[in-house]
Structure formats: C-alpha cells, structure tokens
Amino acid sequence: MKQLRKRLFISKRTGAGERDKMIKLAIENECNTLVFSLDDSYFKNRSKNTKYIKLIKNYGLFIEAGGRNFPLLMPKKLFFFNRELFRMERGRRRASHHFCPTNPKTTAIIAENAAVWIERVIEGVTQPRVFHLLPDEGRETTWCACPACRAFSPAEQYLIAVNTTADVLAKYDHEAMLAYVDFDTEPEAEGISPRKNVMVCK
Numbered sequence: 352m353k354q355l356r357k358r359l360f361i362s363k364r365t366g367a368g369e370r371d372k373m374i375k376l377a378i379e380n381e382c383n384t385l386v387f388s389l390d391d392s393y394f395k396n397r398s399k400n401t402k403y404i405k406l407i408k409n410y411g412l413f414i415e416a417g418g419r420n421f422p423l424l425m426p427k428k429l430f431f432f433n434r435e436l437f438r439m440e441r442g443r444r445r446a447s448h449h450f451c452p453t454n455p456k457t458t459a460i461i462a463e464n465a466a467v468w469i470e471r472v473i474e475g476v477t478q479p480r481v482f483h484l485l486p487d488e489g490r491e492t493t494w495c496a497c498p499a500c501r502a503f504s505p506a507e508q509y510l511i512a513v514n515t516t517a518d519v520l521a522k523y524d525h526e527a528m529l530a531y532v533d534f535d536t537e538p539e540a541e542g543i544s545p546r547k548n549v550m551v552c553k
C-alpha cells in the first residue's frame with residue numbers, strides 16, 4: 352500500500368534558517384512530505400550541505416514539486432506581444448491571473464514550459480512522483496471570458512491547463528501524478544474530465 356503523505360508546502364521565499372525550523376515543526380506534526388515550487392533553489396542545490404537539506408535526508412522526507420506555478424508555465428512577459436494568449440475580462444485582455452486556455456497557442460506554450468521545468472526537477476522528486484499545479488492564490492475562479500472560453504466554467508478552464516501539463520508529465524514518468532484543486536461546485540462537468548494521471552489534492 353502507498354504510504355499516506357502529509358504535506359507541507361514550502362514557499363520559495365523561505366530562507367534556509369527558517370526552513371530548518373519549519374521542517375522540525377513539520378516532523379513534530381507527523382508531516383512526511385515537503386512540496387517545493389518548480390523554481391525553488393532546493394532543486395538546484397540538492398547536494399548542498401545545508402542544514403535543512405541534511406534534515407530532509409535524515410528524516411527521509413518525501414519531496415514533491417509544484418504549487419502556484421502558472422506564472423512559470425505562462426510567463427507574463429509574453430503579454431506585450433501576444434495579448435490573445437491572456438485572459439479576457441469585460442472585452443479587454445489582462446496580464447494578471449491566468450490566461451486564455453482555449454487558445455491552442457497558449458496550451459502549446461504551457462506544454463513547452465512544463466517540459467522544461469519537469470525536466471529540471473524530476474530527479475529531485477520522490478517516487479512515486481507527485482507534482483502540483485494550483486491556480487493563483489485567492490483568484491481561483493478568475494479565468495478567461497473571451498467568446499471561446501465563455502463556454503467553459505473557471506474550473507473547466509483550469510482543468511484544460513492541468514490536463515495539458517499532465518500529458519507532458521506522463522512523457523517523463525508514466526506513474527507520476529499531477530495534483531489539482533477541484534473547486535467546481537457544479538455537478539460533474541460534461542465537457543472536460545481530468546486525465547488518468549490527475550488527482551485531487553487533499
């Protein structure tokens with residue numbers, strides 16, 4: 352049976368000293384899994400002799416990757432020349448929070464960036480691997496209102512991007528899972544269903 356994972360998300364802004372304390376506290380609370388952002392320094396410096404990395408090794412903690420990482424997969428800098436990739440609100444494209452997921456160019460960019468980030472971190476993630484892809488904090492339901500996206504609920508739009516990333520992840524590790532947040536209050540949506548390697552994060 353798979354061991355149950357009790358998770359703690361570590362913000363990439365958390366300094367090394369603070370990480371020591373957080374990890375000790377996590378262990379005291381029977382937490383056995385740490386989740387680092389795709390761009391966290393942990394994945395770059397895993398062999399470093401830092402105290403917090405030693406703690407992770409000593410306690411045999413599981414490592415997972417991801418979090419609120421849409422800005423990495425769909426960089427805001429693309430907005431200046433490619434507004435149509437971004438979210439529409441009251442007839443205008445906006446660079447803030449998410450993007451236009453029904454535009455095939457958007458999902459192509461997400462897939463491309465997902466491949467880059469997954470490749471960078473995958474060796475540092477404990478098997479069976481779990482990745483996370485969460486919507487922007489506090490703006491979970493802020494998605495695109497362009498004519499094409501209007502047919503999809505915010506939860507479905509999010510799932511389009513999650514599925515795109517899950518397909519990329521499957522190419523690197525067919526046993527890896529991608530965790531997402533199911534905030535859909537509607538009964539099971541007919542249009543978009545999660546891929547087999549997508550799970551709800553608890």
Ligand SMILES: [Zn+2]
Pocket residue numbers: 438439450451452453454495496497498499500501
């Ligand atoms: Zn749209």
